[in-house]
Amino acid sequence: MIEFISSNRHKFVEIKTRMDECNLGITWVRMKYEEIQADTTEEISLDSAKKLSSFRGKPFFLEDTGLYITSLNGFPGPYSSYVSKKLGNQLVLKLLDDERSAVFLTVLTYWDGRSFFQFSGKLEGEISLVERGKNGFGYDPIFIPKGKDLTLAEMTVEEKNEISHRSRALNKFIEFLRTNGMP
Ligand code: IMP
Numbered sequence: 001m002i003e004f005i006s007s008n009r010h011k012f013v014e015i016k017t018r019m020d021e022c023n024l025g026i027t028w029v030r031m032k033y034e035e036i037q038a039d040t041t042e043e044i045s046l047d048s049a050k051k052l053s054s055f056r057g058k059p060f061f062l063e064d065t066g067l068y069i070t071s072l073n074g075f076p077g078p079y080s081s082y083v084s085k086k087l088g089n090q091l092v093l094k095l096l097d098d099e100r101s102a103v104f105l106t107v108l109t110y111w112d113g114r115s116f117f118q119f120s121g122k123l124e125g126e127i128s129l130v131e132r133g134k135n136g137f138g139y140d141p142i143f144i145p146k147g148k149d150l151t152l153a154e155m156t157v158e159e160k161n162e163i164s165h166r167s168r169a170l171n172k173f174i175e176f177l178r179t180n181g182m183p
Contacts, residue, residue, distance in 0.1 A: 019174070
């Protein structure tokens with residue numbers, strides 16, 4: 001069983017659903033950890049993994065995700081968690097005019113007990129005019145993936161997993177595990 005460290009139940013459910021489909025076992029280590037404020041999602045993800053590896057005995061993975069809004073020069077990006085808490089979706093909507101494109105980026109970091117490996121996944125789309133949908137979490141009610149009419153919060157976990165930033169990063173990681181073996 002490989003450990004996934006996160007305090008976020010929604011992330012765990014999305015990841016477990018995909019891992020189950022691939023017959024890969026996963027254990028949820030429900031744990032909150034401090035994240036640094038840095039310029040990139042990659043740095044935040046790697047820094048968290050490095051800190052946790054210093055006292056975790058077994059291989060694990062974690063992930064960090066950011067929402068990059070084009071008209072805001074990529075903001076909130078690595079500040080996504082802070083902005084979500086401070087502003088929330090309603091105030092984010094107020095910041096935007098006609099240009100509404102955005103990208104989700106997930107960077108998953110795996111520690112195999114010796115080395116760190118990173119896998120990233122992106123989802124392009126646009127910010128909706130109003131919040132829609134009750135599923136998911138965070139920015140899901142205001143994000144419409146490219147080529148879709150529904151927000152991520154109007155999709156089931158399986159539908160979100162078919163296209164999401166998180167599942168794209170996870171699929172690369174699963175490929176890595178298939179090639180290199182489970183820990
Ligand atoms: P973190 O990866 O937990 O630091 O997430 C940063 C911010 O983005 C938090 O406010 C999350 O709620 C939000 N977030 C992370 N992943 C997703 C997602 O898949 N959909 C919508 N919001 C997300």
